[in-house]
Amino acid sequence: MNQAQDASSRGAFVGGSRLTQVRRNFNRPLLIVVFFLLAYGLFVLFSATSQDPRHSAFYWQIAFAAVGTGLAIWVALIDYHIWLKLAYPLYFIALILLLGVLLFAPEVFGAQRWLNIGPIPIQPSEIAKVAVILVLAKELSGSKERIGPFVRFLRVLAVIILPILLIYEQPDLGTSIVVLFLFFPMCSFAAIRPLYTLSFFGAILASTPLFWHFLREYQRNRILVLLDPTVDPLGIGYNLRQALITIGSGGFLGKGYLQGTQKQLQFLPVRHTDFIFSVLAEELGFLGVTLLLSLYAALFLLVLRVAQQAEDEFGTLLVIGILGMWMCHVFINIGMNAGIMPVTGIWLPFFSYGGASTLINLISVGIILSVSLHRRRFMFYPGA
Amino acid sequence: MGKAQRVFVFSVVVVAVLAILLGRLFFLQVVQGYNYQEASEENRTRLATSPALRGTIYDREGVVLAKDLATYSVKLTPEHFDPAKLPLLAQITGMPVDEIQAKLEENNLPDWEPFTLRTGLGEEVVQKVEEQRLDLPGISVSIEPQRSYPYDNLFAHLVGYTGNISALELNRLESSGYTGADTIGKTGLEKAYEDWLKGEKGKQILEVNAIGQPVRVLNEIEQIPGDDMTLSIDLKLQQQARQIMVDNQMNGSIICMNPQTGAILAMVSTPDFNPNDFVKGISQKEYETLTASNALIPKATQDRFPPGSTFKVVTTAAALEEGVIDPETYSVFCPGYIDVGGHRFYCWQTSGHGTQNLIDAIANSCNVFFYTLSLEVGPERLAKWAGILGLDEYTGVDLPDEAKGVIPTPAWKWEQLEEPWYPGDTMNMGIGQGDVAVTPLALATTYAAIANGGKLLTPYLVEEIRSPDGTILKNAQTTVRAEVPFSQRTVDILRQGMVKATTLGTTQQVKPSGISVAAKTGTALITSDKQDIWICAYAPVENPQILVLVMNEYSTLIYGSYLAPFAGQLLNTYFSETPTATATPTSTLTP
Numbered sequence: 001m002n003q004a005q006d007a008s009s010r011g012a013f014v015g016g017s018r019l020t021q022v023r024r025n026f027n028r029p030l031l032i033v034v035f036f037l038l039a040y041g042l043f044v045l046f047s048a049t050s051q052d053p054r055h056s057a058f059y060w061q062i063a064f065a066a067v068g069t070g071l072a073i074w075v076a077l078i079d080y081h082i083w084l085k086l087a088y089p090l091y092f093i094a095l096i097l098l099l100g101v102l103l104f105a106p107e108v109f110g111a112q113r114w115l116n117i118g119p120i121p122i123q124p125s126e127i128a129k130v131a132v133i134l135v136l137a138k139e140l141s142g143s144k145e146r147i148g149p150f151v152r153f154l155r156v157l158a159v160i161i162l163p164i165l166l167i168y169e170q171p172d173l174g175t176s177i178v179v180l181f182l183f184f185p186m187c188s189f190a191a192i193r194p195l196y197t198l199s200f201f202g203a204i205l206a207s208t209p210l211f212w213h214f215l216r217e218y219q220r221n222r223i224l225v226l227l228d229p230t231v232d233p234l235g236i237g238y239n240l241r242q243a244l245i246t247i248g249s250g251g252f253l254g255k256g257y258l259q260g261t262q263k264q265l266q267f268l269p270v271r272h273t274d275f276i277f278s279v280l281a282e283e284l285g286f287l288g289v290t291l292l293l294s295l296y297a298a299l300f301l302l303v304l305r306v307a308q309q310a311e312d313e314f315g316t317l318l319v320i321g322i323l324g325m326w327m328c329h330v331f332i333n334i335g336m337n338a339g340i341m342p343v344t345g346i347w348l349p350f351f352s353y354g355g356a357s358t359l360i361n362l363i364s365v366g367i368i369l370s371v372s373l374h375r376r377r378f379m380f381y382p383g384a
Numbered sequence: 385m386g387k388a389q390r391v392f393v394f395s396v397v398v399v400a401v402l403a404i405l406l407g408r409l410f411f412l413q414v415v416q417g418y419n420y421q422e423a424s425e426e427n428r429t430r431l432a433t434s435p436a437l438r439g440t441i442y443d444r445e446g447v448v449l450a451k452d453l454a455t456y457s458v459k460l461t462p463e464h465f466d467p468a469k470l471p472l473l474a475q476i477t478g479m480p481v482d483e484i485q486a487k488l489e490e491n492n493l494p495d496w497e498p499f500t501l502r503t504g505l506g507e508e509v510v511q512k513v514e515e516q517r518l519d520l521p522g523i524s525v526s527i528e529p530q531r532s533y534p535y536d537n538l539f540a541h542l543v544g545y546t547g548n549i550s551a552l553e554l555n556r557l558e559s560s561g562y563t564g565a566d567t568i569g570k571t572g573l574e575k576a577y578e579d580w581l582k583g584e585k586g587k588q589i590l591e592v593n594a595i596g597q598p599v600r601v602l603n604e605i606e607q608i609p610g611d612d613m614t615l616s617i618d619l620k621l622q623q624q625a626r627q628i629m630v631d632n633q634m635n636g637s638i639i640c641m642n643p644q645t646g647a648i649l650a651m652v653s654t655p656d657f658n659p660n661d662f663v664k665g666i667s668q669k670e671y672e673t674l675t676a677s678n679a680l681i682p683k684a685t686q687d688r689f690p691p692g693s694t695f696k697v698v699t700t701a702a703a704l705e706e707g708v709i710d711p712e713t714y715s716v717f718c719p720g721y722i723d724v725g726g727h728r729f730y731c732w733q734t735s736g737h738g739t740q741n742l743i744d745a746i747a748n749s750c751n752v753f754f755y756t757l758s759l760e761v762g763p764e765r766l767a768k769w770a771g772i773l774g775l776d777e778y779t780g781v782d783l784p785d786e787a788k789g790v791i792p793t794p795a796w797k798w799e800q801l802e803e804p805w806y807p808g809d810t811m812n813m814g815i816g817q818g819d820v821a822v823t824p825l826a827l828a829t830t831y832a833a834i835a836n837g838g839k840l841l842t843p844y845l846v847e848e849i850r851s852p853d854g855t856i857l858k859n860a861q862t863t864v865r866a867e868v869p870f871s872q873r874t875v876d877i878l879r880q881g882m883v884k885a886t887t888l889g890t891t892q893q894v895k896p897s898g899i900s901v902a903a904k905t906g907t908a909l910i911t912s913d914k915q916d917i918w919i920c921a922y923a924p925v926e927n928p929q930i931l932v933l934v935m936n937e938y939s940t941l942i943y944g945s946y947l948a949p950f951a952g953q954l955l956n957t958y959f960s961e962t963p964t965a966t967a968t969p970t971s972t973l974t975p
Contacts, residue, residue: 189390238431238589248412248420261424286413293402300398308391316387320394327401334405338412 041351068362075366087134097124098166133321140190174344254285311375436583439610452529464522541682544572545659583610616647643832646841653683688821692906695816702769718752746881758814789822835928905944
C-alpha cells in the first residue's frame, strides 16, 4: 500500500490542473445520497415538531444542514493529510473539553453533555469521536516507525481508553460504546495482528458481567426491560410498549404524513432527536423505513468504495473509522427505537435534529470526499 | 487478506447489519402490524402521577407545625381547552382572565398534560365545575395536598415553605424523578429535609376518552407519604421569643439552645412573613414588600452582624491561652478614654471604670481594658482564637444556605480594601467592632462552648425522623465539631466575669429567682444613634441547661444590657415550664 507521507509525491498531479482533478475525482454520488438523507430527515422532522407551531427545530436544522454542507465542501477541497498534523491537537482539545464537561457543565436530564463556550453550547463527546478516529488513523498507518506490532496495539488502546472513560462518566454510555466499536473495523484494516484485536474483543465480551456492576441503576433497568418488559410496567416498560405500538402500528404503508396518532402520548420526550425514527415508522410505515435503510446502504457502500480506492492507508483508515461510527449510530438508534437495544442518547446520522451532530457528520462527509478527491488513481494518463 | 477482500467482508457486514434492522422492522410492522394497529386504536391510556403526602413536622411535644391538608385544585389541559371559555373559567375559579392567560403562557408542560391553574380551593368548586362540565372541555378538578402552617409567621424562617418547582430546580432534579407539576421545599427545614419529607408519588395508568378526560384507572401504584419529623423546638419558648421581638418592635433574632447537646429550643428572626401566603401563591408586589423589609432572610443563620462586646470572650481567651498576660496581676487603669496614635478612643462609660482586673473588665465590659489587651494580643492571635471558637465557619446546623462570619486580619484587609492595618483596627477588633461580623447562631455555639467547658457543637433542629409506619429512621445525635483547647482556668475566668456581670446595673434583670446565670452583653455602633445590641446568657451556671441569645439590629436602645429583661423572661419560662403545657394555634387554617 502506498504510504504517501512525503509531500512532494502528493500534490503532483499528472494530467491537468487542480480544477480538472476536482472535476474528475469529486464523488458526486456520495454527496447526492447525503443530500437525499438530509432532505428526508427534514421532511420527517417537520412532522415530528408539529407540536410546536413555529417548527423552530425544523428551521434550525435547515440552517445546520446548509452550514454543514458548506463546511463539507471546504473540507473536501483540503488535502486530507492535514489531519495527520491536526489529529493530536484536536484529540487533546477534546480531552480537555470532556474534563471541562465533568467539572463545569450543567446537568440536563441527569447527565452533563454540553459545555457553554460563549453563547454556543458544544458537545465535546461529538468532537471526541472524530478526534479518536483521526488519531487512530494516524497511529495505525504510521508503519515507518520502528515499533513492534504489540506496542503499537497498546498505543492505540491507550488512545481510546481515556475518552471512553471520560464520556462514560458524563454519563453517556451510548457514545462511549460507539468510541469503543470504532476500534475494531479500524484495526482490521490496519497492520494489526487479528489475534490482538480478536483477543481484545473476547476480553470485552468476557468482562461484560463485570461491567454490569459499573452501570447505573437506570442503565441496568433499560437493559433488563428488553429481556422482561414487566420489570417496570409503569416506567420504562410502559415507554417500551408504547414505542413498539408506535412503530408497529405504522404497518406497511404508514398512517400518512402528519397523521401519527401516538405523538400525543407523553412517552417520547425527545421525538425530534433520538426517537425521530419512530415518527417516520408510524407515519410512513415499512415502505418509508425501507427507503431510509436503502439510502444508508447506498451511503455505506459508496463510502466503502472510497476506502478501497484511497491513495494510502491513512486515507483508508479515516474513511473506515467514520463509516464505523455511522454504522454504530444507525444500529443502536434504530435498534433502541425497535426495542432490540437499550435506550441511550444516540442520534441517527443526517436524520436526528441537532447542531453538533449535523455539523460533525457533514465535516466527516467532507473528510471522506477529500480522501476520494486526493488520489491519483482513475487519472487518465498512460500507465496508471 | 488484501484490501479488496477486507472491503468485501466489510460490505457483507454493512448489508447484514441493515438486514437485521430491516428484518426486525418487517416483523414489527408487517407481521405484527395488525396487532399493533389495534393496540394503537385502543391506545387511550395515559400515564398519570398523583402527588405524595408530604411528611408532617412536629414540635418536641408533638404539636403540628407543618402538615399537608387535602384541598381542591382546578386543572387545565391546554390541548382541549377552548379560549372562548376564559370568562366562565374566571368566574368559577375567582381568578382574573389575564391571570389565567399569564398562567397558560408560563406553563412548561406539554399541551396534552393537565397543569394546575389554582390550588387551595374549597369543596364548592367541584360542584361548580361539574355543573358546567360540558361547557368546560379540558378543565378538571382534583384533590391535592396543600401544605399548611398552623402557626403562620411563627416558624417562617425555621420550617420554611414549599412551592411549585422552578425551571432551575427542575433542570437539576429531573433525573431524581421530579416533574414540572411537583411541589418542593423552598426554604428552611422544608428544603433541608426535602428528601425525607417528599415521599413517593403514586402512578396510575388511566384510560382516557376522546378528549383526554380520564374514564377509569387501569393500573395503580399508591403514593407513599413522606417521613414525619419531630423537632427539638419548644413551642412555648418559640412563641414567647417571637412575642418579645414583635411587641417591642425589634428586628433581629432570638436563639434558645441546649448548650450541652446543641438542640435548638427556639429560633426566631424578625421581621418575618406568613409561609401560608407562599403556598397559595404570592403576588410580585407582596414579594417585593417582603424583600424590601428583609423579612425573607433568616437573620439567625443567613446574616451576620458585628458582635460588639460579646466578642470580648474571644479576646480574653486569646490573651490567656497565648500567655500574653497573667490574670492574677494584670490590670489596666480606665480614665474613660485611651490615646493611641494621636487618636482618642473612648470607653462606653466616659467617666471611666478606674483600675480594672480581668474579671471586673469582663463584668463591666470596659473598653479601655480590652483596647489595651487587644493591642498586646495582636490581630493574628485574635483571629486565630475567633476561628478556634467557631466564629468564622459554618455551624453545620440542619438548615440550608447558612452564612459564616467574617474575621478580619491585616492580610484580609489588604486583600479587600488595599489599606494597611492600623492599631485602631486591632482595638476595634478586640471589642467586636470594625469589620468583625458573625451569625447569631455561630455566636450562640461559641457561648455554648464556654458553658459546657469546651465543646464546640453542631446545633440541630430535627430530633427524630419516622417513616409513615412509625419506624424511627434517624435520631439526633450531639455532634462535637471541635474541642476548644482552652484550660479550665480560662473557662473559670470567663464564667466569673459573666456571673459578675449579672450583679450589675440593668443586666441584673436577666436572672430568674433562685437560679445562677452567666451573661455577656454587646453593643456595636452602626450610626450615631443606631446600634446592633446583644445579650447572651446561660443558666444554671453550675450545670447549664439553656442558653439564650437575643440580638436586636439597628436598635434605638443604647446598650445590650437593655435586652436583659427579655432574656430573663425566656429563662423564667424555661425553668417554670410544665412539660405538658401546649398552646393552641394562633389561627386555624382552613383550605
